[in-house]
């Protein structure tokens with residue numbers, strides 16, 4: 001059995017058998033909680049994804065957790081923390097011998113299908129952040145039957161792809177340790193360098209043609225780089241470059 005060796009992240013852990021959503025739980029207690037408190041549940045009855053989507057969270061089969069953070073950073077820097085989390089999850093998968101890529105800004109994919117999503121929510125006023133909640137959902141040991149037909153097209157689990165069962169406890173410990181390392185480095189240096197090294201190396205997009213979806217329109221572009229803020233730089237066939245801010249545009253066509 002491994003032991004968690006962090007200074008702040010996961011020093012307090014709330015563990016539940018079932019909750020509506022660990023993000024909702026986290027937001028309910030965030031104001032009174034310490035930086036680094038973590039909510040984990042075996043099951044979510046109202047797991048939530050980005051863009052108001054549902055997140056399937058069957059009992060004992062995944063990692064459904066949320067981290068409460070109280071960094072002294074401007075609210076517009078919150079997406080950077082999401083990328084730190086994506087880098088931490090991706091590196092933890094590597095350690096377990098699970099081949100994976102990061103699909104910018106914050107999905108982890110195996111064989112082009114999603115196995116992990118991150119939902120970042122925050123509270124505060126302009127220029128003053130009260131807290132950030134980083135919700136991490138990992139389809140660890142889900143079986144085919146846990147995924148609905150429409151979701152199967154784009155999502156999978158580590159067990160389905162690798163055929164092996166993931167030790168969720170070890171995975172959680174590894175993620176929290178790696179997250180703390182990258183997060184503290186970011187706060188100390190005010191730079192995302194360490195995270196971006198991982199995000200570039202593990203990118204599912206860089207160098208590839210992707211579709212940029214803006215409202216009803218779709219543009220075919222090449223993903224060429226991440227800038228120092230973690231934004232994606234794309235180039236169209238005429239050589240025009242554009243910097244994409246996370247959350248502003250979705251990217252399909254992997």
Ligand code: BTN
Nearest residue numbers: 021023047048049050117135137
């Ligand atoms: C996405 O749409 O890609 C983000 C999915 C985030 C799911 C996680 S599971 C733990 C936390 N609680 C939630 O309700 N959602 C996040």
